[in-house]
Amino acid sequence: CFASMAGIENLAELGGQIRHRVLQWVGIPTCVGIAPTKTLAKFCNHLAKRYPDHFGGVVVWLDWNESVRLRALRSQGVDEIWGIGGRTAAKLAAQGIYTALDFVRADTATLRRRYGVTVERTQREMQGIACDGLHPEPQTRQNLVRSRSFGTCIETPEALQAAITHHISSGAEALRRDGLAASAVTVFLHTDFFREEAPQYHKSLSRNLAVPSADTVILNREAQNLLENVYRGGYLYKKCGIELHGLKPAGHVQTDLWQPEAVNPVMEAWDKINRRYGRGRLKLASELLADDWKMNRDRLSLCYTTRFADLLVV
Known part of the structure; x- marks a missing residue:
């Protein structure tokens, strides 16, 4: 800072x-x-x-x-x-x-x-010559990446589908918060590079959207189609993720002729509910297909200052 x-x-x-x-x-x-x-x-x-x-x-x-x-x-x-x-x-x-x-x-x-x-x-x-001053306003994002390494290697497509849905939901929420829309979606996955004795595979695939969007449902539909094309059975995957790129202000997007509303009221309600009752209260069903993809958090510290349930009792 x-x-x-x-x-x-x-x-x-x-x-x-x-x-x-x-x-x-x-x-x-x-x-x-x-x-x-x-x-x-x-x-x-x-x-x-x-x-x-x-x-x-x-x-x-x-x-x-x-x-x-x-x-x-x-x-x-x-x-x-x-x-x-x-x-x-x-x-x-x-x-x-x-x-x-x-x-x-x-x-x-x-x-x-x-x-x-x-x-x-x-x-x-x-040498004391200022070349890069302060930037009071954050620069506009050009792309957004969401990814996590798995707590354990996984091989089932259901676990990958759940992980991709989670990343898309997180990325789409960030886009709506910043008033942006994505023009393209990329899905990538790879095995554990450090396990040299195991078969290795890494792949990514991108797709442009007909209309830039920050709608979780639309972005997840595209991401799941991409995952279906990049997934190969017989490998133990260690990480997967998504990238939303070609970001532009949502108010400057030329909408679809058959979908005149630029802002989806469902997504507005979605964000309000999650902000009020806690992140993840509303989820897409595909995120519930599996939970073995989540990273290990056994040693995670409690949120003493931001969560009432974690307040210290004296």
């Missing part, structure tokens, strides 16, 4: 108050990094996490003098920079760029030529 600290004084004190409040209200220990750019703030947050006793969970970049900043950059590997993955770090190491300080001091033109504008922006952000 990022926030602008412009015009605020006593940043270290404020960072400590943030940590205390989150711990008190949510029960999650956190650290705070404050700097002129988002990438530097993430770097400061990393330092605060790595050395909690030394910094007290809060690092403010501008509170340090130049020598301390250089020492901090020199102490961390280049792979600790937000946006530098393992593969890029290995390539940078081949150039003699091992630490964050090496990266900051590297030739910018060479970095851009070899790794593209994204790495160049990352370097400039580490």
